[in-house]
Amino acid sequence: MARHKIAVLPGDGVGKEVIEAAKIVLDEIALDAEYIYGDIGWEFWCKEANPLPERTIEMLKKADCCLFGAITSKPKQESEKELMPELQGKGHSYYSPIVGLRQFFNLYANIRPAKAYPGNPLNYRDDIDIVIFRENTEGLYSGVEFHPLPEEIKSALLKHHIKMKKFQDVPADKIALSCRIFTVEGCKRIIRKAFDYAIKMNRPSVTVVEKPNVLRETSGLMVREARKIQKDEYPDIELWEANIDAMCMWLVKNPQNYSVLVSSNMFGDIVSDLCGQLVGGLGFAAGANISDEYAVFEPVHGSAPKYTGQYKVNPIATLHAVRLMLEWLGENEKAENLEEAIALNIKEGKVKTYDLGGISKTLEVAEDIAKKYKKI
Ligand code: NAI
Ligand code: MG
Numbered sequence: 001m002a003r004h005k006i007a008v009l010p011g012d013g014v015g016k017e018v019i020e021a022a023k024i025v026l027d028e029i030a031l032d033a034e035y036i037y038g039d040i041g042w043e044f045w046c047k048e049a050n051p052l053p054e055r056t057i058e059m060l061k062k063a064d065c066c067l068f069g070a071i072t073s074k075p076k077q078e079s080e081k082e083l084m085p086e087l088q089g090k091g092h093s094y095y096s097p098i099v100g101l102r103q104f105f106n107l108y109a110n111i112r113p114a115k116a117y118p119g120n121p122l123n124y125r126d127d128i129d130i131v132i133f134r135e136n137t138e139g140l141y142s143g144v145e146f147h148p149l150p151e152e153i154k155s156a157l158l159k160h161h162i163k164m165k166k167f168q169d170v171p172a173d174k175i176a177l178s179c180r181i182f183t184v185e186g187c188k189r190i191i192r193k194a195f196d197y198a199i200k201m202n203r204p205s206v207t208v209v210e211k212p213n214v215l216r217e218t219s220g221l222m223v224r225e226a227r228k229i230q231k232d233e234y235p236d237i238e239l240w241e242a243n244i245d246a247m248c249m250w251l252v253k254n255p256q257n258y259s260v261l262v263s264s265n266m267f268g269d270i271v272s273d274l275c276g277q278l279v280g281g282l283g284f285a286a287g288a289n290i291s292d293e294y295a296v297f298e299p300v301h302g303s304a305p306k307y308t309g310q311y312k313v314n315p316i317a318t319l320h321a322v323r324l325m326l327e328w329l330g331e332n333e334k335a336e337n338l339e340e341a342i343a344l345n346i347k348e349g350k351v352k353t354y355d356l357g358g359i360s361k362t363l364e365v366a367e368d369i370a371k372k373y374k375k376i
Contacts (some may be wrong), residue, residue: 004329007063009056012041013303014313014362021315022067022322022364025205028264028370029334031326036063036136040097041071041303045079049087050099052361068298069318072305096120099143100295102136108186109193110134112300113274113320114285121348121356127256130275131203133194134268136289138186139218140263147176154155154248182218182264187225194262195234205238206230209247209263209271220313222264227361248274263275276300283314283355286321288328295328297321311362314353316342319369341373 010019026033034048038056045051051071060066074082079094101107112132114247116123143216146153149172157164167175193205223241230239240251244267251258251271255278262270285300299317307313319342326335343353351357351368360368 002034002167003032004065005036005063006325007060008035008037009040009065009066009068010037011069011172011303012072013070013305013308015041015063015071015303017308017311017362018299018315018318019067019069019315021362022131022318024363024366025319025322025338025370026372028373029326031329031331031334033121037330038066038147042073042082045094046082047084049083049090049092049171051094052100060105065295065297065325065328066101067321068098068101068296068300070299070303070305072325074370076349082309086214098296098298099141102289103143105289105294105296106291107294107296108137109136109190109267109288109290110272111193111197111288111290111324112272112276112285113324114272114279117343117346120280120284122284124278124284125256128278130251130255130258130274130278131197131201131259131260132272132275133190133262134272135186135196135264137265138181138183139265141181141269144179144180144181145177149175149177153177167190168262171215180215180218182221182263184221185224187222188229189220191226191229191262192233194355195237196258198237199234203237203242203256203259207236207242207247207258208259209242209244209261209267211243211245211267213239218264227263228231232246246268247271249280251275272300283318283353284316284320286317286322286324288321290328295325299329312354313362314355315362315366316346316369319366337376338372340368340376341369344372345369 008018036059037051037210038058039060041051044053074095103323114130116126116128118126198206199261208223210222212219226239251274263271282301287298287300289296298321301317323335323338345368351360351365353360353365
């Protein structure tokens with residue numbers, strides 16, 4: 001029996017192409033693993049009215065972790081139109097299968113490294129090395145939203161909050177509400193993940209990125225928990241605090257000053273896109289979605305319909321996802337060697353995709369990195 005069992009979900013569009021690229025490199029690495037492939041994405045929404053079929057969930061449960069490509073999603077009305085005729089008008093509604101996966105497996109930590117590799121012409125600066133820990137299951141993306149606003153919620157809010165008075169006369173269909181839900185446990189576990197990483201990787205500081213002066217209860221809770229945890233459990237790591245708006249400015253001004261960032265779901269989403277662009281953009285950005293037992297690794301980009309079928313996009317984001325997966329599986333030497341092979345490809349700057357000004361195809365870049373891996 002193989003040492004690892006890895007579920008692979010290529011998904012839609014260029015998701016299939018970058019996963020093919022990842023497989024070229026995984027074969028060269030000769031990881032002792034069994035790969036099982038599953039269905040996810042738009043095709044299964046159209047055919048089965050479910051972009052994340054039950055059989056895929058069952059398959060994922062049998063694996064140690066999952067490597068995911070990318071999916072396509074479309075707005076509500078378009079989604080319904082593209083369902084097979086016999087499935088239309090039956091009340092099916094589309095949901096994002098990647099958000100579904102994060103929630104089903106309670107993948108509460110979204111870890112996104114943003115490191116500038118030498119020689120990448122797209123680097124904003126060459127000395128950036130930031131890792132973002134984004135809470136992945138709560139906050140403003142909890143999915144608890146209302147429009148129109150139900151009467152019982154409106155009256156409960158009117159009863160409990162003086163500031164609701166100004167909305168008293170707004171009709172139910174002229175007001176919408178999204179809930180920003182933070183739990184103490186949810187804050188603690190993402191903060192600890194960030195500090196544990198700082199300790200393990202010898203990082204000097206953790207910066208908590210929130211907005212506690214305005215969002216006093218939710219962001220306030222996160223910052224208060226961060227202070228307590230730092231003081232009681234990680235006194236050797238510095239805790240810095242920054243407001244999300246100022247942080248966006250600081251990250252453009254002095255990104256080299258930051259090391260580990262921890263933030264709630266939406267603010268983490270925002271800063272991780274910003275940081276991704278500082279080191280080359282979507283062709284380079286990868287993420288790990290992690291619980292205490294399970295993990296899903298992915299490039300941050302989507303299915304890029306503009307380029308689908310052309311084998312044109314950069315596979316490096318997905319190869320970084322593979323590297324994160326190898327680390328998580330405890331295959332540290334293979335992970336380090338893969339990082340070195342990716343860095344060599346970037347530094348040499350010969351075999352490169354269009355985003356780097358090159359003409360090489362997705363699989364050619366993967367083959368070049370596999371070749372470099374072999375030589376290390
Ligand atoms: P996208 O990330 O698919 O692509 C936007 C643009 O970024 C592309 O047109 C291309 O210019 C560039 N790009 C993306 N990946 C690249 C790569 N590997 N190398 C070089 N350049 C790359 O975002 P878009 O166009 O907004 O969304 C397309 C579809 O993907 C939508 O249906 C959207 O819902 C979905 N999506 C899925 C995600 C996921 O699966 N996690 C994440 C983001 C979007
Ligand atoms: Mg995003």
